[in-house]
Amino acid sequence: MRRYFGRKLLTYGFTFFIAATIDWLIPRLMPGDPVASLIARSGINNQDPAAAAEVVKYYNNLFGLDHPMWQQYINFWTSLLQGDLGRSVFGHGRPVTDSIMSAVPYTLALLLPAILLSYWLGNSFGAIAARRKWLDNSILPVGYVLTSTPYMWLGLMVAFILGINLRWFPIAGGYGFNLEPAFTWLFISDLIGHWFMPFFSLFLVMFGGWAIGMRNMIIYELESDYSRYLEALGAPQRLIRKYAFRNAMLPQITGLALQLGVIVAGALVTEIVFSYPGVGQLVFNAIKSEDYFLLQGIFLFIIVGVLVANFLVDIVYVIVDPRTRVAMSGGKA
Amino acid sequence: MQIGKSRVLALLAVASIVASACSSTAATPTAAAPATQAPVVTAAPVVTPAPSAAPVVDVYPRNQTLYTTGKQWGAPSTWNPLDPNAAMGVVGLQYETLFLYDTFKDTYTPWLALSGSWDSAKTTYTIKTRTGVKWSDGQDFTADDVAFTIGLAKIKALGSNLWTMVSDATATDATTVVVKFSKPAYQEWQQWLYNSPIVPKHVWSGKADENILKTTNENGVGTGAYMYKTHADDRTVWVKNDNWWATAAINLTVGPKYIVDLVNASNNVGLGQVLQGNIDLSNNFLPGIASLVNGGYGITTYYPKAPYMLSGNTAALVPNTQKKPLDDPAFRKALATSINTDDIVNKVYGNIVQASDPTGLLPNFSKYIDTAVTKSLGFSFSTAKAKSMLAAAGYKADKDGMVTNKDGSALKLTLEVPDGWSDWMQAESSIAASAKLAGINIDPQHPTFDTVVADRNRPDSGGTPKFDLIINNDIQIGNTPWTWYDYVFRLPLPNGAGENRNYEGYKNDAAWALVQQLDNTPVEDTATMKSLTSKLQTIQLTDMPVIPLWYNGIWSQVNNTVWTNWPAAGGTSADNLPATWNGYWQMGAILMLTQIKAVAK
Numbered sequence: 033m034r035r036y037f038g039r040k041l042l043t044y045g046f047t048f049f050i051a052a053t054i055d056w057l058i059p060r061l062m063p064g065d066p067v068a069s070l071i072a073r074s075g076i077n078n079q080d081p082a083a084a085a086e087v088v089k090y091y092n093n094l095f096g097l098d099h100p101m102w103q104q105y106i107n108f109w110t111s112l113l114q115g116d117l118g119r120s121v122f123g124h125g126r127p128v129t130d131s132i133m134s135a136v137p138y139t140l141a142l143l144l145p146a147i148l149l150s151y152w153l154g155n156s157f158g159a160i161a162a163r164r165k166w167l168d169n170s171i172l173p174v175g176y177v178l179t180s181t182p183y184m185w186l187g188l189m190v191a192f193i194l195g196i197n198l199r200w201f202p203i204a205g206g207y208g209f210n211l212e213p214a215f216t217w218l219f220i221s222d223l224i225g226h227w228f229m230p231f232f233s234l235f236l237v238m239f240g241g242w243a244i245g246m247r248n249m250i251i252y253e254l255e256s257d258y259s260r261y262l263e264a265l266g267a268p269q270r271l272i273r274k275y276a277f278r279n280a281m282l283p284q285i286t287g288l289a290l291q292l293g294v295i296v297a298g299a300l301v302t303e304i305v306f307s308y309p310g311v312g313q314l315v316f317n318a319i320k321s322e323d324y325f326l327l328q329g330i331f332l333f334i335i336v337g338v339l340v341a342n343f344l345v346d347i348v349y350v351i352v353d354p355r356t357r358v359a360m361s362g363g364k365a
Numbered sequence: 366m367q368i369g370k371s372r373v374l375a376l377l378a379v380a381s382i383v384a385s386a387c388s389s390t391a392a393t394p395t396a397a398a399p400a401t402q403a404p405v406v407t408a409a410p411v412v413t414p415a416p417s418a419a420p421v422v423d424v425y426p427r428n429q430t431l432y433t434t435g436k437q438w439g440a441p442s443t444w445n446p447l448d449p450n451a452a453m454g455v456v457g458l459q460y461e462t463l464f465l466y467d468t469f470k471d472t473y474t475p476w477l478a479l480s481g482s483w484d485s486a487k488t489t490y491t492i493k494t495r496t497g498v499k500w501s502d503g504q505d506f507t508a509d510d511v512a513f514t515i516g517l518a519k520i521k522a523l524g525s526n527l528w529t530m531v532s533d534a535t536a537t538d539a540t541t542v543v544v545k546f547s548k549p550a551y552q553e554w555q556q557w558l559y560n561s562p563i564v565p566k567h568v569w570s571g572k573a574d575e576n577i578l579k580t581t582n583e584n585g586v587g588t589g590a591y592m593y594k595t596h597a598d599d600r601t602v603w604v605k606n607d608n609w610w611a612t613a614a615i616n617l618t619v620g621p622k623y624i625v626d627l628v629n630a631s632n633n634v635g636l637g638q639v640l641q642g643n644i645d646l647s648n649n650f651l652p653g654i655a656s657l658v659n660g661g662y663g664i665t666t667y668y669p670k671a672p673y674m675l676s677g678n679t680a681a682l683v684p685n686t687q688k689k690p691l692d693d694p695a696f697r698k699a700l701a702t703s704i705n706t707d708d709i710v711n712k713v714y715g716n717i718v719q720a721s722d723p724t725g726l727l728p729n730f731s732k733y734i735d736t737a738v739t740k741s742l743g744f745s746f747s748t749a750k751a752k753s754m755l756a757a758a759g760y761k762a763d764k765d766g767m768v769t770n771k772d773g774s775a776l777k778l779t780l781e782v783p784d785g786w787s788d789w790m791q792a793e794s795s796i797a798a799s800a801k802l803a804g805i806n807i808d809p810q811h812p813t814f815d816t817v818v819a820d821r822n823r824p825d826s827g828g829t830p831k832f833d834l835i836i837n838n839d840i841q842i843g844n845t846p847w848t849w850y851d852y853v854f855r856l857p858l859p860n861g862a863g864e865n866r867n868y869e870g871y872k873n874d875a876a877w878a879l880v881q882q883l884d885n886t887p888v889e890d891t892a893t894m895k896s897l898t899s900k901l902q903t904i905q906l907t908d909m910p911v912i913p914l915w916y917n918g919i920w921s922q923v924n925n926t927v928w929t930n931w932p933a934a935g936g937t938s939a940d941n942l943p944a945t946w947n948g949y950w951q952m953g954a955i956l957m958l959t960q961i962k963a964v965a966k
Contacts, residue, residue: 062815063812063813063815063816063819064813064814064815064816064818064819065815065818065819065822065862066815067862068818068819068822068861068862068863069814069815069818071862071863071865072814072818072862072865073814074449074450075449075839075841075865075947076449076524076863076865077839077863077864077865077866078524078525078526078863078864080526080529081857081859081860081863081864083521083524083525083526083863084524084859084861084862084863084864085861085863086521086522086524087522087523087524087863088861088862088863090521090522090524090575090578094579120442122438122439123439123440123442124442124443124448124450125442125443125578125579126440126442126443131440131598134440134597134598135598188633195637196637196641203634203637203638203641204630204634204637204638204643205599205627206597206599208424209432209600209625209627209643210424210425210427210430210625211424211425212424212595212602213597218424304631305631305633306634307599307630307631307634309597309598309599317439320785321438321439321814322813322814322815
């Protein structure tokens with residue numbers, strides 16, 4: 033067991049090192065000079081060349097660009113180990129950690145419930161649909177429609193109907209522009225009101241995906257040899273379905289892990305359509321404004337998220353799949 | 366694992382929503398607009414004009430709150446008035462300048478200063494400061510604060526060139542500051558007077574070093590009509606300063622108790638917010654706004670019809686005059702003649718901008734335009750004339766009708782505008798198309814903004830920048846035509862970042878001497894200024910170092926549901942620029958806030 037996790041941890045550590053290095057390298061290979069762009073954007077203009085040079089010097093120092101590359105690389109790891117992800121160029125030196133930390137709560141509040149709820153309901157529904165013909169024929173096509181709908185369009189439609197036509201929900205922001213965060217019923221209800229549309233549209237799409245996946249997996253498992261063998265032995269249907277469900281669950285767990293892993297990347301399109309202040313919005317703005325340092329910080333965050341989620345799945349697999357346990361202790365499945 | 370019938374029913378309900386959504390898409394092509402910069406004009410018919418907002422109890426009461434947007438791209442990150450990237454309103458609402466400038470009347474209104482005057486030798490400027498002004502922490506504003514603020518310009522990280530002309534700034538008593546000049550650049554000084562925020566010495570004296578920009582100054586101490594309230598990544602909120610000096614001193618009161626400035630959202634959201642009346646003043650470029658002004662949404666612009674917007678800056682085609690054939694004035698003039706600017710104004714902008722004067726000077730500087738010069742040397746669109754100009758200059762057309770270099774090689778010029786600047790990208794295509802008719806081959810490109818900057822800046826080591834043609838509009842409306850000529854003629858040629866001038870690399874010592882002379886002319890001496898600008902116009906229109914095309918607008922669309930009496934041509938607030946952008950508060954936008962009125966419910 034210890035050897036298994038030791039090996040896994042080593043692999044993850046190595047992966048992280050490589051990924052972080054590439055992540056560090058990319059902004060530095062992009063065309064253009066971030067400081068020149070910052071100055072151009074701000075409309076700073078200096079008649080005095082000496083004064084201009086001083087401003088450039090100040091910003092180069094602020095972003096740590098006034099060192100040779102190898103030094104910058106070492107500095108990157110030193111500050112990373114201290115939890116410092118650098119400074120945002122478009123934020124004019126705002127620490128990247130600040131930007132991410134103010135966006136992460138929105139993203140988690142949006143995605144965790146959407147993913148978990150759709151996972152639970154979608155899988156349950158898919159499992160039932162697999163053995164009820166009328167459900168399979170009537171509701172499942174809806175799942176196909178939902179999951180194959182271009183999300184952008186679905187999001188805009190939800191915004192259009194619930195937000196603009198019916199005016200049930202506000203069309204932009206994390207909470208009302210007339211409010212300040214406070215632990216009051218007014219603020220919380222407003223927060224939920226802003227949260228609902230992005231959540232609901234995400235849930236719809238994810239639900240369809242899970243339901244279809246589960247339904248297909250169950251049918252596949254019910255048709256497999258072990259099910260048929262059990263059936264031939266005269267085992268009760270309940271038992272067969274229980275085994276089938278357990279086996280069908282495995283790929284779904286991997287899928288869930290992948291979704292949870294990139295959860296900190298936010299839901300890019302959702303957050304843009306509903307102008308929701310999460311990490312996806314941040315990524316979008318960083319790309320739009322070519323803020324490579326902010327992007328680099330967000331990607332680091334995502335890398336860590338993916339690795340941690342994968343590690344957790346490794347553990348969960350050990351618990352839910354006896355074959356992994358056997359393989360781990362050297363036996364053959 | 367049982368799923369109740371009710372859950373199934375809920376799913377059916379969802380499906381029906383989707384189905385009804387399907388049927389309504391035909392009428393709403395808005396869905397196609399990606400959230401980037403694509404025009405969303407078509408969203409107009411979607412929105413129902415009558416606002417019946419969700420029943421949420423306001424914390425900032427709606428009829429006391431002004432919602433603005435347009436200045437802030439990305440989360441507000443600093444409230445430091447000395448940082449050019451400070452959040453919306455830091456300079457103007459919170460920190461104030463010595464004077465305001467009226468772009469319509471070309472006059473300076475004493476603000477924190479009571480007066481300012483030159484001595485007879487015009488080397489010493491005496492500022493009389495206003496009494497009875499208090500900082501928001503209760504301390505008195507004095508001449509000492511002004512002298513201290515001038516002194517801050519010595520800090521190198523702030524990149525100011527003030528102390529290349531100023532030799533001393535001292536507060537001689539509580540209300541007098543004497544500024545001595547070694548070589549007074551009157552135009553620039555006058556610009557400083559209405560652009561630079563005065564900061565309190567008692568707060569900033571401990572921070573006055575090279576790290577001064579690292580202070581984010583969230584809850585700063587200012588003299589202005591508003592004080593910092595709060596901020597989030599998508600907003601900055603200001604609250605009225607009830608002790609604002611101007612109420613007692615000059616009987617001005619600002620209308621809104623709160624100002625909530627929203628970070629710019631994607632086009633579809635931004636437009637929706639204006640149409641629903643959730644934003645009162647939007648300074649974003651919203652394509653197709655002209656059709657909404659007449660659409661009964663309660664939205665107005667400065668002019669009720671074309672050009673709808675005031676002009677804020679000049680968009681010019683900048684040729685790289687250090688490359689062949691753009692080094693040839695005859696070629697540049699032919700190029701200028703080949704461009705159908707009216708097509709850009711009509712088709713790309715739907716008439717919300719105006720074509721530029723050949724000189725490139727904004728309409729507020731019309732008195733400095735020598736019409737005799739522009740009449741004889743100016744250019745106007747004519748494909749035939751452009752063709753004959755090219756032929757006369759020795760550029761022969763090949764068998765396809767495209768002109769070649771003088772050595773007979775194929776001629777192809779790239780034109781770069783930043784990706785995502787949708788209006789400029791369309792203008793770029795229009796330019797390429799009309800130049801092609803005259804036989805000039807232009808290849809429109811839209812690399813990233815960073816690449817455009819890298820291509821247009823001269824390398825640190827000197828030499829020739831990479832670009833052939835770019836569109837640029839760096840020069841904003843202001844008090845002096847000197848900025849425009851400095852932009853066109855600055856010498857020595859700037860290298861690297863920070864000196865964003867003379868991108869075209871045009872060297873003309875005589876012109877640069879005239880620009881410096883203009884800078885050193887007192888602002889009251891309009892006769893000398895006119896004679897200098899006339900000479901500069903002759904040089905500019907003869908050599909055509911840049912090709913002015915159109916005036917970008919001071920984009921301003923206001924919703925009249927909650928606040929009314931906005932700046933509009935002929936109205937009581939006509940002389941105030943309706944913009945929340947940097948530098949515009951001091952050009953009358955702060956007075957706009959004293960003019961707007963809450964609509965009685």
